[in-house]
Amino acid sequence: MTGLPRRSLILGLSALPFAGVSRAAEGAILLRDLYNKDLSFSALAEANKGQRITVDGFMAPPLRADSNFFVLTRRPMATCPFCSSAADWPTDIVAIYTKRLVKVIAFNIPIAVTGLLELGTYKDPEFGFVSRVRLADASYERK
Amino acid sequence: MTFRIITATLVGTFLATSALAEVAVSQKDSKWYTDAQARIDELAAVTNNTNRAKNVILFVADGNGIGSNYATRLWVGQKKGGLGDDHVLPQEAFPNLALVKTYTTNGQTPDSSPTASAMNTGVKSRNGTVNLDDAGDYEDCNAAAKAGLTTFSEIVTDMGKSVGIVTTARLTHATPAAVYAKSAHRDWEDDTKLPEKCAQKDIAAQMVDAVNAGTLDFIMGGGRQHFLPNGITDDEGGEGRRMDDRNLVEEIKSKGWQYVWNDETAKAADLTKPVLGIFEASHMKYEADRTGEPSLAEMTEMAIKNLSANDKGYYLEVEAGRVDHANHDGNMHRTVTDGEAFAAAIEKAASMVDLNETLIIVTADHSHAINFNGYCGRGTPITGLCYEVDDHGIEHTGKPSVALDGKPYTVAGYLNGAGSILHQEEGANDWTGSRPDLTQEQATDPDYLQQALLPMTSETHSGEDVAVFSTGPWAHLFRGVIEQNVIFHVMLHAVTAE
Numbered sequence: 001m002t003g004l005p006r007r008s009l010i011l012g013l014s015a016l017p018f019a020g021v022s023r024a025a026e027g028a029i030l031l032r033d034l035y036n037k038d039l040s041f042s043a044l045a046e047a048n049k050g051q052r053i054t055v056d057g058f059m060a061p062p063l064r065a066d067s068n069f070f071v072l073t074r075r076p077m078a079t080c081p082f083c084s085s086a087a088d089w090p091t092d093i094v095a096i097y098t099k100r101l102v103k104v105i106a107f108n109i110p111i112a113v114t115g116l117l118e119l120g121t122y123k124d125p126e127f128g129f130v131s132r133v134r135l136a137d138a139s140y141e142r143k
Numbered sequence: 144m145t146f147r148i149i150t151a152t153l154v155g156t157f158l159a160t161s162a163l164a165e166v167a168v169s170q171k172d173s174k175w176y177t178d179a180q181a182r183i184d185e186l187a188a189v190t191n192n193t194n195r196a197k198n199v200i201l202f203v204a205d206g207n208g209i210g211s212n213y214a215t216r217l218w219v220g221q222k223k224g225g226l227g228d229d230h231v232l233p234q235e236a237f238p239n240l241a242l243v244k245t246y247t248t249n250g251q252t253p254d255s256s257p258t259a260s261a262m263n264t265g266v267k268s269r270n271g272t273v274n275l276d277d278a279g280d281y282e283d284c285n286a287a288a289k290a291g292l293t294t295f296s297e298i299v300t301d302m303g304k305s306v307g308i309v310t311t312a313r314l315t316h317a318t319p320a321a322v323y324a325k326s327a328h329r330d331w332e333d334d335t336k337l338p339e340k341c342a343q344k345d346i347a348a349q350m351v352d353a354v355n356a357g358t359l360d361f362i363m364g365g366g367r368q369h370f371l372p373n374g375i376t377d378d379e380g381g382e383g384r385r386m387d388d389r390n391l392v393e394e395i396k397s398k399g400w401q402y403v404w405n406d407e408t409a410k411a412a413d414l415t416k417p418v419l420g421i422f423e424a425s426h427m428k429y430e431a432d433r434t435g436e437p438s439l440a441e442m443t444e445m446a447i448k449n450l451s452a453n454d455k456g457y458y459l460e461v462e463a464g465r466v467d468h469a470n471h472d473g474n475m476h477r478t479v480t481d482g483e484a485f486a487a488a489i490e491k492a493a494s495m496v497d498l499n500e501t502l503i504i505v506t507a508d509h510s511h512a513i514n515f516n517g518y519c520g521r522g523t524p525i526t527g528l529c530y531e532v533d534d535h536g537i538e539h540t541g542k543p544s545v546a547l548d549g550k551p552y553t554v555a556g557y558l559n560g561a562g563s564i565l566h567q568e569e570g571a572n573d574w575t576g577s578r579p580d581l582t583q584e585q586a587t588d589p590d591y592l593q594q595a596l597l598p599m600t601s602e603t604h605s606g607e608d609v610a611v612f613s614t615g616p617w618a619h620l621f622r623g624v625i626e627q628n629v630i631f632h633v634m635l636h637a638v639t640a641e
Contacts, residue, residue, distance in 0.1 A: 032590065038434045075590045076561040078472045078601040088425045107600070108561045108592070 028112050031057040031074045034133055035092045041119055045133065054114040055094060055135060056143065059105050063127055068098045072135070076108035095124070095131035098138050110143040189238045196616040196637035197456035198501040199299075200447075200492055201262065201630075202234070203318055204485045205255055206467030208510025208609050214475065214555060215482030217525035222483075226522040226538065233490040234505035234612040241621040242608040243630070245509045248277050252606040255467070256329040258508035258627060259321030263460075264292040265631035273317060273326040273346070283327050284341035291325035295634060296358050296458055302638065303455035305360040309442045309488075311427040311481070312464025313366025315346040318508060322460050323353035333369035334387050345369075351391050354398055354417075360457075361449045363420035363442045364464075365427040367392070367404070378404045381424025395419050406437050414449045429465055429477045430484040431589055439463055440487040447495050456500075456638075461488055470511040471601045473562035473592040475526045475555050478513075493614070502615035502637045504630060510607045512558035519544065519554050527587040529554045543583070550580050553593050560602030562592035574598055616640070 034045040057072040072094040115138025123130045170176050220230025247257040250270040257268045271281050279290025296306040310319045315332035324346045331337045334345045347369040353359040370391040371383025396402050400417040403409040412418050422436040450457035463485035469477035519529040520539025528551045530539035543551035565574040613621045617637040
């Protein structure tokens with residue numbers, strides 16, 4: 001784990017007067033707490049913009065091997081052949097840009113990702129992947 | 144049964160009844176007893192409705208097997224403040240019921256396309272195909288021309304009736320597609336997956352043909368990406384996928400249809416005219432996540448208002464498409480919340496129509512690998528941990544039941560799927576694992592995946608029977624255990640009865 005030590009993160013977040021603080025105080029933010037139901041950014045997300053935060057979620061199977069990119073999903077991303085095509089990503093995701101090459105963790109194992117929170121639409125020049133919420137310079141670990 | 148046995152049975156029944164009359168039944172004032180007596184009176188008063196059906200509404204909750212229906216019953220009942228088990232969903236109040244065998248010509252376990260075909264054409268067919276006889280092969284571009292089946296919508300259109308589709312899935316997805324399309328592959332939803340120079344049109348293009356032919360009069364669901372050309376973005380920023388540069392939304396609009404794309408534009412629609420509503424680039428949202436889109440009940444209400452203008456009647460297929468997807472995800476919360484939305488749509492429809500002339504059928508196309516643990520006390524949250532039975536009371540003890548590993552477990556679980564407790568560690572050959580410890584708060588979280596056994600990227604369908612509930616003209620034909628394609632024949636009999 002790199003970035004701010006977990007203890008510093010906890011102290012930093014616990015001072016925030018927003019919903020989700022109790023979870024943050026326990027060490028991580030749930031991915032869904034970054035979005036409102038209409039998929040606008042939550043107050044918690046806006047307050048942490050540019051900050052190093054830890055978000056809980058699941059690693060979607062990476063689009064490409066040996067990259068520094070993966071998608072964090074709210075629930076394990078079941079890839080049902082009858083439900084969705086590969087182009088149909090969930091709308092409430094976080095794009096993760098890692099410090100080091102991604103070492104794959106199974107799609108249904110909970111992970112915690114720590115990185116710099118970026119908000120706003122961004123199209124990845126290499127993957128063409130459009131994201132609205134990102135964690136940059138990120139590292140991750142199994143929960 | 145021979146006559147002699149029947150006579151003996153009747154004599155026996157008479158003697159038993161006479162004997163019963165002389166015995167003071169100590170439980171006769173029990174509420175269980177009196178409620179059941181009242182139910183018997185209700186059932187005895189039911190008469191067969193042999194009217195010709197002017198209208199037929201076929202409700203299909205995709206993947207909503209008997210287990211999922213059970214879970215929804217408890218969810219809704221508990222949400223209303225009860226213990227759950229005694230709640231009655233609107234479809235469960237219908238007087239007629241049968242069990243349905245959902246296998247296909249090549250699948251003990253079906254997928255949604257041949258099951259929808261069975262209900263819309265009256266014959267079983269091969270997995271992965273939409274409205275094709277087995278004489279036409281899977282993935283064969285000539286199959287639709289060679290072996291395309293006549294659909295119920297074509298039959299009733301010829302009778303002068305209107306046809307509508309409402310779904311929370313993509314409009315080009317298997318269940319709605321079976322109302323208007325014939326395809327050798329269910330995934331040929333637009334032209335991107337269609338083989339080059341294929342003799343068959345993609346499913347979205349076939350919807351335009353159905354509109355032009357007058358076999359579709361009202362359409363609401365998801366799936367804009369299959370109707371818009373690549374390079375065009377929709378009102379919500381989603382991109383079209385079509386490679387043939389056709390904008391099918393514009394083509395349908397040019398036929399005098401209104402196009403709506405969110406809850407506000409839908410609300411403003413003139414329901415005396417044809418409506419095309421497409422509310423998402425792909426599937427509509429789960430009910431638990433829904434915002435800016437009409438509910439299934441609201442879409443059903445708009446459809447009935449629109450279609451009822453036809454004096455000759457209508458056929459409406461309403462699909463709760465995402466009960467299936469939530470099960471595939473292994474996420475009970477969204478299974479039951481979409482099941483609840485399905486029940487609300489049925490209730491709305493039943494309140495709007497005259498059951499003397501409208502046949503309502505409620506079913507599922509197939510079941511799932513979901514099952515339920517015991518022994519849970521009454522009132523145990525259906526999406527959460529199993530609480531022990533109170534041996535001396537009614538409601539559960541509040542103490543979680545535990546397995547031999549000393550850990551609590553949820554009421555519902557899946558045989559396979561993303562919630563598997565087995566994982567393959569790096570460098571290991573075997574998949575191993577143990578069940579995580581679990582609190583009630585974690586288990587009832589809306590995003591929790593119930594524990595599953597086999598590790599799979601998506602939980603599977605199962606081949607077990609589903610139920611069909613029905614009311615209205617000829618609904619009494621639903622009885623016993625039937626083949627799924629019989630559903631079509633009940634609809635056909637009802638609309639043609641003399």
